[in-house]
Amino acid sequence: MADHYNFYPLKHFAATVAACMDLPLPETYAPPVAWASSILRERLGGAADRVVLYHADAVGQYIWQKYTPLFAPVYRYTSMAIPFLSTVESVTPVAHASMYTGLDPEGHGIRTYVRPELSCSTLYDEAVKAGKRCAILAMEDSTFLHIFTGRPIDYFAAANAAEIREKALGLIASDRYDLISIHTFEYDDAAHAYSPESKEGLNAVSIEAEVFADIAHEMQTFSGKHRMLLSYSPDHGQHLTEGGRGAHGSKMIEDMNILHFFGTF
Numbered sequence: 001m002a003d004h005y006n007f008y009p010l011k012h013f014a015a016t017v018a019a020c021m022d023l024p025l026p027e028t029y030a031p032p033v034a035w036a037s038s039i040l041r042e043r044l045g046g047a048a049d050r051v052v053l054y055h056a057d058a059v060g061q062y063i064w065q066k067y068t069p070l071f072a073p074v075y076r077y078t079s080m081a082i083p084f085l086s087t088v089e090s091v092t093p094v095a096h097a098s099m100y101t102g103l104d105p106e107g108h109g110i111r112t113y114v115r116p117e118l119s120c121s122t123l124y125d126e127a128v129k130a131g132k133r134c135a136i137l138a139m140e141d142s143t144f145l146h147i148f149t150g151r152p153i154d155y156f157a158a159a160n161a162a163e164i165r166e167k168a169l170g171l172i173a174s175d176r177y178d179l180i181s182i183h184t185f186e187y188d189d190a191a192h193a194y195s196p197e198s199k200e201g202l203n204a205v206s207i208e209a210e211v212f213a214d215i216a217h218e219m220q221t222f223s224g225k226h227r228m229l230l231s232y233s234p235d236h237g238q239h240l241t242e243g244g245r246g247a248h249g250s251k252m253i254e255d256m257n258i259l260h261f262f263g264t265f
């Protein structure tokens with residue numbers, strides 16, 4: 001049987017999140033996955049006023065297919081999974097730019113691994129316009145700290161997923177931010193260095209899933225006070241190269257198909 005590409009391009013991510021928040025977006029954004037935002041809003045009981053978007057870099061859908069138990073911590077706090085299709089090229093700046101601008105790569109201008117500050121509208125710009133407070137928390141030298149820089153939002157960097165966990169728990173506990181994006185790439189690093197299904201790589205998937213679960217657990221403590229949306233949203237996958245390591249950027253199914261999980265509290 002042939003492999004199949006997932007149906008929804010990543011450019012639908014921004015509007016899907018925005019629809020859950022009642023956040024108006026310019027027409028340049030690809031439309032939301034309307035049935036998904038509608039179901040999530042039903043579960044929220046209205047518009048989300050706290051949103052945390054967790055981006056575990058390079059976790060492909062086939063990792064979920066082959067190693068499903070590793071995602072148990074993600075399942076614990078989520079109730080919906082949507083298959084997405086990464087961008088061409090399937091690299092972090094191209095994919096995250098599409099996720100946060102609602103545009104194809106030709107539209108936002110990042111078509112390969114370059115990391116200029118984006119000049120077009122991003123989800124952060126629209127959130128700030130609507131009076132929302134936003135933060136980006138990412139591992140040092142993250143693409144997020146390059147392409148989304150220059151906005152009136154707060155930026156935090158951390159050395160690794162463990163430090164991200166500590167800082168994320170503090171940011172959520174502070175109850176100051178309406179929208180927080182978190183980016184870790186422990187799996188991406190390990191998969192490049194060892195291979196996508198190496199024990200080091202799979203261990204990193206677990207570490208990031210546990211960080212996600214700890215963040216979700218902290219969010220839950222606010223469930224009487226806020227309507228909260230949480231997502232686990234990788235940007236692309238990785239494939240095994242002939243040299244035995246991991247790589248991505250191609251149109252291979254391993255690089256292109258990813259699975260996002262959404263939860264509500």
Ligand SMILES: [Zn+2]
Pocket residue numbers: 058188189192248
């Ligand atoms: Zn990578």
